Amino acid sequence: MDKLLSLPELRANPFGERMCLIFSSTKDGDCTFEDFLDMMSVFSEAAPKSVKAEYAFRIFDFDGDDYLGRGDLEETITKLVSPQRFSSEDMEALVNRVLEEADLDDDGMLAFAEFEHVISKSPDFANSFRIRL
């Protein structure tokens, strides 16, 4: 995995580790060529939004339980703003806001349907979730 993370596409990416883990077929972060091909094809321009949303969900799902719970959201936000840190009240307010906006059935977690629903409407998503080789 270290070799992968030294590639220019992944070295500055806070989600680089997650990406390697998701796409690796052996689940330990090492990718075969086919896994790498998978990863690049999902991040390419021609990949449809549904595929991108699917893999984005998996990347943000840090504990792997198919839900984006509070822990996942906190982890995502932390990774996004490191080395800065939010205070715990701010973090909680942020997570509450996110859940308020996206969680439609009020179970405190984001299911894939809710995630896809809110993310595929955003035009920035397709633009930012893209690696041009």
Place this chain on the structure above:
Amino acid sequence: MYKLETEALRDLVKPLRVKKEIRRRLTARRSSHRDSQPITRLRGLKYTISMQWYKVKQSVQDTFHDYSLWHKELKKIEGTFGTGVGSYFRFLRYLFLLNLAIAVLVCGFLLTPQLLLRTHPHQPSGTAATPTTTPATQALTPAALRVEDDPPSSNLPVVTWASLTPAVSTSGCNNSLTSKEFGGLDWLTGAGWFDTTELYYGTYSSRDMSLAAHQHYSMPKAYFLVIFVLFIVYLVVILRRVVVLYKNNDIDIEHDMSASFVRKVFSSWDFSITERKAADIKHKNIYSELKEILQEYLSEEQEEDMFQRVKGWLVKMVFWVVVLAFLALLGWATYAMLDLDILHNTKSSARLLLYPLIVTCIILVIPLVFTQVVRVEGYSTPRTRLYVTLVRTILLELTVLGVLVGTWYTQAVFAPEDPEKPEDLPVVSPSPSDPDGKLETEREERDECWETSLGQEFYRLLIMDFIIGLVMHLGTFVISLISQKTAMEFNIGRYTVHLIYNQTLLWAGLFFCPLTPLIVVIKIIIMFYIQKFILLHCLNPDDSPWRAAQAETVYLVLTLVSLILSFFGYLFILLKGKTSCGCGPFQGYKNYVDFFWDIVDRDQETILTIVSWLFKPGVVAGLLMILVILVYCAKSTAEGRAEMIKVLRHQLELELRDRAFLLKLTERVRQGNYRPGRPDSHYAASPRPQTPREPHDLTQRSSFVFSDSKVHPADYSPAVPRFSDYQDESAKSLI
């Protein structure tokens, strides 16, 4: 069929190995299926052709992708600065390629025949009859021209440069095409030696040339058609791109302004960043953005009372009035300056350069003023501020260019009415009703080629813009060398508007100076490398966040608007304008319109009937009605769909609540809490451990929520038949 399956396969979310397996099974099934039912030869041929065509298309696309221009440079820029700046450079590349194609067309169809004409050796019988020569006594009417058919079988001698006799009686037209010396500042002014080169409209001949026996290349027709077709090509290409971008980026954005937090969290990281430094800056950006919107939300902005809102509106209105008045003043000032220039018939190069210099400085400096002004006005979001600045800058450019073209056009239209009787002019001039009388007497002394002069103005504007741009970039470079602290930012809005200004100059000047695409192409190449150098070495990534996707659409729409306006300007000039009688492909015709009647009459009378029928008021009104109805239908469909979206969203909420309820129910069943006898209760008795996602199990979407740790999908299917069955069906339909 083939394409549908490929797309369905592509959309399936499985690792590559799995997809290969599916495809193998698909082709196996297809080939076995084919054995059982022999298809006719014709159908087999059709299938083969369509598959081959698809493969060819794919390989061509791949090749284009491999050889895309400036790929390495763009990747470096994007890696360091993010997608926003990258989109500006991509727009630059797009315009470059478009203009290059256009320049090639212009060179091929207009430049080459003209050069051939020029270099062909002089024929002894230079005054032999050419198709457009009329006897001096005949008035120039379409009927008269019809008499002069192409002489049937003669080898038309190619008319040379020297024997260029205008068709109208020659007394009124100075032949302004004498070659001039190459002066010092001629590169800048475009006058002098350049006057008689192919750079300008004036030097294109109005003859029909014969390139081979019985083949005629009519220069006027070619000129007109090429320009017209080029505009249509530009229009179609840009329109198509605008529609594609709009579909991808802007649909439904108005209806969904609420989920800003979620969007910021999930889609703000730019995955194309590759440098550590840029990543740090991006982290900081996201932090400040999140903090800002959190503050906004937590502080719970009060509803502005009426007084404050009215005050806000008043302030904005005042600023708009000031800006518009300023623009009007500017327009009047440029008109006065131009008038002075034309009035005094300036020939000295330095004096000629003054107007373009001032205009270019205005165009480059005033937008900076606008950006500062708009900060004071108190618009709510940065995006609104950007749009307001953009609109004002575009208004500024249109004012300046409009005044330029308008002034020259009025000069042309108020030309002497009777070119055959120049001796009447001194009599005409003292009449007080003619405001341009004084000008006319002086006008006959000048080269009577207003198109060339206007083309020269455009050339000067382009070159001056280029030079001042270079100076500004040099200034940036020097400043960044001197002090490391004042590192400037790459303001995408300003640069893009500048690019659109260049493109507008190209379109506005295309008729008068056919080589503008070539000039702009060269300019873009040089600008690309210079800006890239400045960007990578002197500037820092922009601190303010950038919504690249929507901005891209807006810029393209602005380009489209400029194009349409120039097109209408041309139509207006063509319909009303008078040609100059000494130069250009349309010399010999008093008005441009006469050229149309000439073509129409010469070719077919039915076209005239059709055209005159088409322009009848009834027909035009009918067409307009149909268009209005279509627009109304489209708008109501869009509104209906928006309603539908609301309804479906509500349904989604309800379904998710259903799911939650049923999940809890199943949980209770599993724990044995559920009492009433349901036929499927015995399924719940055997809780299965979570099976790891098995890649070879092709019938379930492994990431969907039903395969969570609490419930095994097989338990679930009878209780909620819709969801998982739907999933199974969609996957099974592929096998």
